[in-house]
Amino acid sequence: MNKPHRDTICVEEAEIISHDAWPGNQYILRILAEGIAADAKPGSFVHLTVDPQRPMRRPISIMRANPKTGMVDLLYKVVGEGTTLLSHRKPGERINVMGPIGNGFTVDQTRSLPLLIGGGVGMPPMIFLAEHYTELAGYHPFVILGSEVPFPFQAEPSKLIIPGMPDGVIAGVPLLEEWGIPSRLTSLQGYPGCHEGYVTDLARQWLDAMDESDRKQVIIYSCGPHPMLEAVAKLAKAYNLPCQVSLEEFMACAVGGCAGCVVKVETDTGPAMKRVCVDGPVFEAATVF
Amino acid sequence: MNEADQAMLAVDFCGLSLTSPLVLLSGCVGFGEEYTRVRGYSNRDAGAVCLKGTTLEPRLGNRPHRVYETAMGMLNAIGLQNPGARYVVDKILPTLDFSETRFIANLSGSTVEEYAEVARIFDDSPIDAMEINISCPNVKEGGVAFGNDPDMSARVVAACRKATSKPIITKLSPNQTNIAENARRCIEAGTDGFAVINTLMGMAIDIEDRVPIIGNNQGGLSGPAIKPIALLKVHQVYQVCREHGIPIIGQGGVNSVQDALEFLIAGASAVGVGTALFYDPLICPKLNRGIVDYLKRHGLSHVAQLTGSLRLNS
Numbered sequence: 001m002n003k004p005h006r007d008t009i010c011v012e013e014a015e016i017i018s019h020d021a022w023p024g025n026q027y028i029l030r031i032l033a034e035g036i037a038a039d040a041k042p043g044s045f046v047h048l049t050v051d052p053q054r055p056m057r058r059p060i061s062i063m064r065a066n067p068k069t070g071m072v073d074l075l076y077k078v079v080g081e082g083t084t085l086l087s088h089r090k091p092g093e094r095i096n097v098m099g100p101i102g103n104g105f106t107v108d109q110t111r112s113l114p115l116l117i118g119g120g121v122g123m124p125p126m127i128f129l130a131e132h133y134t135e136l137a138g139y140h141p142f143v144i145l146g147s148e149v150p151f152p153f154q155a156e157p158s159k160l161i162i163p164g165m166p167d168g169v170i171a172g173v174p175l176l177e178e179w180g181i182p183s184r185l186t187s188l189q190g191y192p193g194c195h196e197g198y199v200t201d202l203a204r205q206w207l208d209a210m211d212e213s214d215r216k217q218v219i220i221y222s223c224g225p226h227p228m229l230e231a232v233a234k235l236a237k238a239y240n241l242p243c244q245v246s247l248e249e250f251m252a253c254a255v256g257g258c259a260g261c262v263v264k265v266e267t268d269t270g271p272a273m274k275r276v277c278v279d280g281p282v283f284e285a286a287t288v289f
Numbered sequence: 290m291n292e293a294d295q296a297m298l299a300v301d302f303c304g305l306s307l308t309s310p311l312v313l314l315s316g317c318v319g320f321g322e323e324y325t326r327v328r329g330y331s332n333r334d335a336g337a338v339c340l341k342g343t344t345l346e347p348r349l350g351n352r353p354h355r356v357y358e359t360a361m362g363m364l365n366a367i368g369l370q371n372p373g374a375r376y377v378v379d380k381i382l383p384t385l386d387f388s389e390t391r392f393i394a395n396l397s398g399s400t401v402e403e404y405a406e407v408a409r410i411f412d413d414s415p416i417d418a419m420e421i422n423i424s425c426p427n428v429k430e431g432g433v434a435f436g437n438d439p440d441m442s443a444r445v446v447a448a449c450r451k452a453t454s455k456p457i458i459t460k461l462s463p464n465q466t467n468i469a470e471n472a473r474r475c476i477e478a479g480t481d482g483f484a485v486i487n488t489l490m491g492m493a494i495d496i497e498d499r500v501p502i503i504g505n506n507q508g509g510l511s512g513p514a515i516k517p518i519a520l521l522k523v524h525q526v527y528q529v530c531r532e533h534g535i536p537i538i539g540q541g542g543v544n545s546v547q548d549a550l551e552f553l554i555a556g557a558s559a560v561g562v563g564t565a566l567f568y569d570p571l572i573c574p575k576l577n578r579g580i581v582d583y584l585k586r587h588g589l590s591h592v593a594q595l596t597g598s599l600r601l602n603s
Contacts, residue, residue, distance in 0.1 A: 007328045055512045055568050056358040252356045252567045257323035259370050260356035273349050
């Protein structure tokens with residue numbers, strides 16, 4: 001019997017290569033996990049142990065994965081005891097990691113203008129997806145990231161012009177800039193060069209500045225806090241644009257076994273509880289919101 | 290593991306030949322295929338796999354959050370999300386590889402009649418045995434409301450007994466006054482075995498919003514935190530089962546070889562593994578190896594020799 005789902009998730013004792021603290025209790029963790037790096041896709045995540053005294057693993061989305069070097073980069077924020085314990089782990093130590101897990105984002109070949117919107121620790125999948133677009137010809141992605149704590153990178157003025165941006169909104173992500181992908185940042189905290197407002201404000205201005213035929217080329221991808229995703233989904237609906245969102249939920253098994261991490265979605269046959277881990281984490285926004 | 294070692298682990302449970310005493314618990318492994326996503330995992334490392342709790346009609350289950358970590362434990366309130374017994378039998382069982390392990394259905398209902406109807410549906414299927422869940426703490430009707438009342442427990446078991454000739458395993462609740470009395474009544478009603486214990490009812494609170502974290506407000510507590518309670522319950526139920534030759538799956542917080550051995554010694558013939566899979570999906574071969582090593586170290590030839598070998602302090 002054909003069972004394509006089998007053997008798709010690796011369990012690795014991954015070495016911690018680097019573990020850098022950023023303001024706002026954020027950490028970028030680089031691990032050597034060759035099996036996971038080989039198969040990771042934008043939107044997929046890992047499920048890792050934080051400490052033998054904590055019986056549940058923690059799901060963390062993948063920011064970058066390099067199949068050649070085996071390196072996997074993760075960004076997380078300390079929010080409780082589990083992530084606090086994780087933040088104490090040092091380079092050279094090993095950490096048990098399962099992955100890659102989940103259905104990632106789907107590139108729509110009919111839409112050349114992907115808009116990537118990430119908020120807080122929802123930024124990593126947007127970075128991963130942006131990097132994926134660098135390997136594809138004919139697409140012109142634009143990335144908007146929002147954060148209410150300092151961004152976990154050194155923002156720099158962007159040299160890539162984006163029509164419709166308010167005056168002074170010039171801060172971008174250096175890594176994306178290197179890849180030739182324009183980006184802009186938003187925050188209510190008044191960080192220099194950032195738009196003081198919501199990610200959806202900038203998205204709206206970007207959409208309004210383009211003509212109707214271009215707008216038909218737009219698809220929105222997003223990951224971030226639930227209220228932000230709801231606002232993004234509403235925006236997509238208002239502009240009649242397809243939108244894929246990556247969700248998070250408390251998770252136990254992460255392989256589809258426990259149905260602990262569900263989200264209610266609308267299907268052709270009525271409402272259903274879908275597992276964020278293996279049915280998602282990426283869903284069509286219109287089915288969730 | 291070589292054949293001789295594997296033979297040391299073979300267990301007869303309610304007439305089912307299990308290649309290992311390890312049983313993967315209902316609600317942890319979906320409908321039997323989910324963990325096969327993990328490289329290195331095999332259903333063959335478990336003697337049996339209990340499928341997700343199944344009711345007559347499909348159920349959406351509870352609102353999120355459904356799981357939450359607590360001190361050395363986990364709360365869950367899934368609410369018996371399942372596609373209904375007919376769908377499980379018609380669409381899911383045909384996709385399982387019954388050469389890998391023994392598959393056990395887990396039956397739930399809101400009425401005695403519903404339990405019996407689900408049992409009838411599974412009776413006409415390749416399923417190896419049925420576990421009667423009269424101890425689910427996370428649904429409003431049925432579940433633990435039946436399991437905490439020996440009369441109701443016995444009625445459910447008797448109704449299922451009439452509906453099937455397949456082995457029946459009754460999953461007992463720890464949330465009751467006298468688990469041994471309940472076990473005795475279930476034996477009279479025709480159960481072939483027991484699973485001891487289901488989760489304990491618990492709660493966690495978000496102190497900022499002053500609301501329960503679990504969407505269902507309360508949930509079932511599992512994991513290492515409940516092991517001492519589970520062990521005592523197994524010991525108590527074993528006192529009733531011993532004279533009738535009724536076997537027990539001992540379960541609740543099994544996380545290590547030591548834990549598995551404790552349950553066997555307390556009176557279990559098989560050992561349930563649930564929450565521990567979430568931490569280590571590859572735990573079963575390690576437990577199997579560890580049990581064999583223990584048997585050899587103690588000059589024992591077979592795991593069944595451990596069952597109920599507890600010597601109480603006088």
